Amino acid sequence: MKSSVITFPGSNCDRDIDVALKKFGFKNKMVWHADAEIPKSDLVVLPGGFSYGDYLRCGSMASKSKIMQSVINFANSGGMVIGICNGFQILVETGLVPGVLLRNKYLEFICKNVFIKINNKNNIYFKNIDNDVLEFHIAHNEGNYFCTNDQLKEIEDNEQVAINYCDKNGNIGEQFNPNGSIKNIAGILNKEKNVLGMMPHPERMIDPSLSGEDGSLFFSNLINNLK
Amino acid sequence: MRISVIITLKKDVLDPQGKVIHQTLEGMGFDDINEVRQGKYFEIDTKETDRNKAEAKVEEMCKKLLANLVIENYKIIDSK
Numbered sequence: 001m002k003s004s005v006i007t008f009p010g011s012n013c014d015r016d017i018d019v020a021l022k023k024f025g026f027k028n029k030m031v032w033h034a035d036a037e038i039p040k041s042d043l044v045v046l047p048g049g050f051s052y053g054d055y056l057r058c059g060s061m062a063s064k065s066k067i068m069q070s071v072i073n074f075a076n077s078g079g080m081v082i083g084i085c086n087g088f089q090i091l092v093e094t095g096l097v098p099g100v101l102l103r104n105k106y107l108e109f110i111c112k113n114v115f116i117k118i119n120n121k122n123n124i125y126f127k128n129i130d131n132d133v134l135e136f137h138i139a140h141n142e143g144n145y146f147c148t149n150d151q152l153k154e155i156e157d158n159e160q161v162a163i164n165y166c167d168k169n170g171n172i173g174e175q176f177n178p179n180g181s182i183k184n185i186a187g188i189l190n191k192e193k194n195v196l197g198m199m200p201h202p203e204r205m206i207d208p209s210l211s212g213e214d215g216s217l218f219f220s221n222l223i224n225n226l227k
Numbered sequence: 228m229r230i231s232v233i234i235t236l237k238k239d240v241l242d243p244q245g246k247v248i249h250q251t252l253e254g255m256g257f258d259d260i261n262e263v264r265q266g267k268y269f270e271i272d273t274k275e276t277d278r279n280k281a282e283a284k285v286e287e288m289c290k291k292l293l294a295n296l297v298i299e300n301y302k303i304i305d306s307k
Contacts, residue, residue, distance in 0.1 A: 057295055064292060093295070100297045107243050146240065146298065180241065 001026050001226050003043040006071065008033045008062045013048035013085065013203065020203035021045070024219040033065040042226055043080045044071055046087030048139070048201060058101065058142045059089030068094060080124065080226075081195045085140055088187070088197035097190050097197045098155060099147035104140070105180025111139040113212070114178055116186050116200055117166040120159045123193040129221050133170040134163075134214040136200035138178060138186075143199040145181035145188070155188060162187040162196055228273050228281045231305040232289060235266040240298045269293060278306050 003026040007014045014030065021028040021043075029039050033051075038044055052061035062068070068090075075081045075096050083091035091097045104110060117133050118126045147155065155161060164184040166172045177184045179199075187198025205215030236242050242264050249263040271288070275281040282303055289301035 056293070060292060060295070100295055102241060102298065103243055105241065105243055107247060144241070148297065151297075180243075 001042045001223055002040060003028045003045060004031045004038050004041040005029070005045045005047055006031050006033060006038075006067055007047070008049070008051035008065060008090075010051045010053055011047050011049035011086070013201065016201075017045050017047050017084065017203045020206050020215065020219055023206060024216070025223050031067060033062065033067050035067050036070065038067065038070045038074060041074070041079070043082065043222075044074060046071070046081070046083040046090050048085030048087060051086055051090065054142075057089075057093065059086060059091075059093040062086075062090045063093035072096065075190070075195050078192065078194050082125070083195075083197040084201055084203070085138075085143075085199055088199055089142065091195065091197040096195050097188050098151045098160075099145055099188065101142050101199070102144040102146050102180075103142050104144050104178075109139075109141045110143070110178050112137070112178070114138050114186075114200060115166050115168050115170075115176070116163040117170045117172060119161045119164055120189070122159060123162070123189055123196075124225050125189075125196050125218075125222060126162065127225060129217060131214070131217060133166060133168065134202075134217065135168075135205065135212050136202055136214060137204040137211065138200050140179070140199055143179045143181065145179075145185040145199075147182065152182060158191050160189045160191065160193075161185055162189050163198060163200070228275055228278065229305075229307055230271045230273065230281055230285045230303060232269045232271065232285060232293065232301055232303050233266055234269070234289070234294045234299050234301050236264055237298055237300055267293075282306055 202215035202218040
């Protein structure tokens, strides 16, 4: 399986995701934002970081960079694209997934482990995962997911909510919502379910001596789903 | 031609920064404030000399980059 990770000026999780993808069997290529075309890939990842210094709105500049037209075409033709953290912010700015990510409700940069509940396993990213709850890491200042009421209805009707913040038993409640996101939404899919945007970092959970291994579950399951 | 634009958050969008500014102002003694909303201001100096054309271009910039229309409104406030 071939993957591509796009590096923007200010990306800083690009090498982490490169390590994670390779660990679980992807042949990964790093792609520079100023390139015109992504190489032939089964999966494209927009990594976390602070592309373009978060100027104007997080992800807004990166969403207009040269490589993104190729990523958008890839996604629109059914290609799999994951945006993690800043990558999620870039995805919402392209319009590939609905909504926006606002400043965290309590104006704090949040850096901690969180539990997420898989809301929907009818997609290539989460199908066949045994667990319903995973422990991932978040590190962001603008992760407060927001959309209009009409959009929310559409997202819910189309089963586009991928994951929600919860406690370790999978209870979804305001007290487990780190950043003020509507309905504890931590990640969403596009209508066709081939594009996934999420604030939590699975790539930070692939080493038992450093963190946890729930990211390993995600990536090993993902490559099996793709085979 | 210089076009000035303001971008404001839509009414029902949470503005935590505005809220904190409000609280701070209250703490300073400005106690008659109903609400504070924070926005953005841009000055765009363009080679275009026709006012209508320049404003139309800036409007396109707002729609495509300067504002995110899910949460923000834009308004051209000055052209000269």
